[in-house]
Amino acid sequence: xxxxxxxxxxxxxxxxxxxxxxxxxxxxxxxxxxxxxxxxxxxxxxxxxxxxxxxxxxxxxxxxxxxxxxxxxxxxxxxxxxxxxxxxxxxxxxxxxxxxxxxxxxxxxxxxxxxxxxx
Ligand code: HEM
Numbered sequence: 001x002x003x004x005x006x007x008x009x010x011x012x013x014x015x016x017x018x019x020x021x022x023x024x025x026x027x028x029x030x031x032x033x034x035x036x037x038x039x040x041x042x043x044x045x046x047x048x049x050x051x052x053x054x055x056x057x058x059x060x061x062x063x064x065x066x067x068x069x070x071x072x073x074x075x076x077x078x079x080x081x082x083x084x085x086x087x088x089x090x091x092x093x094x095x096x097x098x099x100x101x102x103x104x105x106x107x108x109x110x111x112x113x114x115x116x117x118x119x
Contacts, residue, residue: 003077005029010079014051021046024053027081030074 010029015021020033023046036043041061049057 003029004080005077006080011051015047016050021050022076023049023051024079025055025058025071027079028071028075029077029079030071031076032074035074 007024010022010024013020013022013031015033015036020031021036023030023032032039032046036046039046045057045061046054
């Protein structure tokens with residue numbers, strides 16, 4: 001039901017250059033753009049966490065249960081925790097030739113044990 005956002009998407013809404021100011025608190029995404037001028041703790045405190053996870057800061061500020069309830073007024077969605085971490089499989093391909101070169105090394109050692117080659 002809830003709109004899902006990627007971390008990178010939220011990071012762009014940092015309240016700078018006329019952009020909206022979004023925050024993440026406990027996995028939820030909040031648009032506090034209209035709250036900047038009303039926040040009792042000041043707009044700066046919110047802007048500092050624009051586009052970022054403000055869960056710890058929100059807790060540390062010792063907000064009341066009223067403030068907790070207030071959160072829902074600004075909620076616009078949740079963080080998409082299922083967002084894939086991009087892993088490129090290309091490194092697998094380069095691993096094989098490297099292993100082959102190492103396995104060809106032991107042969108020269110056998111030749112030196114013959115004793116006839118150098119006189
Ligand atoms: C959507 C997010 C937030 C909401 C709805 C919110 C709401 C409130 C409310 C209602 C108060 C008044 C006191 C209270 O009832 O606890 C308050 C105070 C305060 N808030 Fe927030 N807040 C939010 C985010 C933050 C963040 C991210 C910080 C980070 C530093 C912060 C820092 C503070 C501080 C320092 C005060 C105390 C101000 C004072 O007593 O002088 N708040 N906030």
